[in-house]
Amino acid sequence: MTVHPSLQPYADAWTHSAEAISELVQPLVEGEWNRATPCPGWSVRDIVSHLIGMEDEMLGNPRPIHTLPRDLYHVRGDFARYMEVQVDVRRHHTGPEMTAELEYTLIRRNRQIRNETRAPDTRVRAPLGAEQSLEVAYRMRAFDTWCHEQDLRIALGVPGNLDSPGALVARDVFLEVLPKTVAKDAGAPPNSAVVVDVHGPVEFLRTVRVDADGRGSVDGSPSLGPVVALALDWETYVRLACGRVRPAAVADRVKVEGDAALAEAILATLAFTP
Known part of the structure; x- marks a missing residue:
């Protein structure tokens, strides 16, 4: 079953960027995961960690229980702290661990999207315990994933997809x-x-x-x-x-x-x- 027509463009855009990111990071050697990106304070590993964490939450899984270090200069405010948990919990994961978790998460999310039956106005969880409509959630995942795809492209020197669905x-x-x-x-x-x-x-x-x-x-x-x-x-x-x-x-x-x-x-x- 396909998703609702109003969700389909966002599902397509997300899928396009998610697949591009998977292709970008699959061949990386260990040192490349530590490259700085234009996203303040985040490396290639950190961005992929963020994307894994956000998609895991879209699947309805609980957030990790994790205490952030106090010396993360780029973390300012409650929203940033919320986002940083999914990142910091993976900071010592190896490249193979990252790619394996990313692929597993994307497989599950693709399956969820293909079988989506909820209405666009269904309320789902949002950051900081808030709620948002399913349509807004789909839209923001497509937006966020494309923006971070561009972060990765700049960090890795592989430009592209500036005119993609995302x-x-x-x-x-x-x-x-x-x-x-x-x-x-x-x-x-x-x-x-x-x-x-x-x-x-x-x-x-x-x-x-x-x-x-x-x-x-x-x-x-x-x-x-x-x-x-x-x-x-x-x-x-x-x-x-x-x-x-x-x-x-x-x-x-x-x-x-x-x-x-x-x-x-x-x-x-x-x-x-x-």
């Missing part, structure tokens, strides 16, 4: 949070417009409009007089939105027109992943 899911997630980024986080003035023009493997041109009450909305219509216009390539947008790079490090890859201070504020608050 990339399109990521684009939609980015656009969903863009109005809040511009209107609330960056403080764009009321009755203004900001244009974001992204080119490359995934392209989009969107205008964020801030109304008189300071609320933002996004549409595909161009603005004749935007207060700020940003133009950048897709890979740079991804790295900024995922918090993998600071705006100053990619300033030469971003074209800015209009209010420079507001543009700087937008770029500084573009990152929304924890």
Whole structure:
């Protein structure tokens, strides 16, 4: 039985990225598992550990009972501590142990997805004891898996899949949070417009409009007089939105027109992943 039509695109995107990750890490020698990735504080091993842990939780299995060390500088806040448990518990696992657990977990998750009969609005567990709909859970697993696939590709020097199904899911997630980024986080003035023009493997041109009450909305219509216009390539947008790079490090890859201070504020608050 196939999954619900509204879940299928996320299932397909997740499967595509999960298989790509499996192929990336299968031939790694022991030292390569320790390579740093763009994800702050996480190595190749850590990212794979995270993915194993998240999929294991999607299977409904209990979380490991584990106390984190106190010297993990990149762990800040309850959400980060929650995520770090599944990572730290595997920090001393060997490469063969990692690939074996990853393959076993992906086999079980693929079977679960193929046999999925729950409705998209079914409530399932989310991080920190919260709940979310099954559709949101599928969407976020597709998004998270693709983003970490890109982390691994950068760390291992194997670029690719910037236009894969997961990339399109990521684009939609980015656009969903863009109005809040511009209107609330960056403080764009009321009755203004900001244009974001992204080119490359995934392209989009969107205008964020801030109304008189300071609320933002996004549409595909161009603005004749935007207060700020940003133009950048897709890979740079991804790295900024995922918090993998600071705006100053990619300033030469971003074209800015209009209010420079507001543009700087937008770029500084573009990152929304924890």
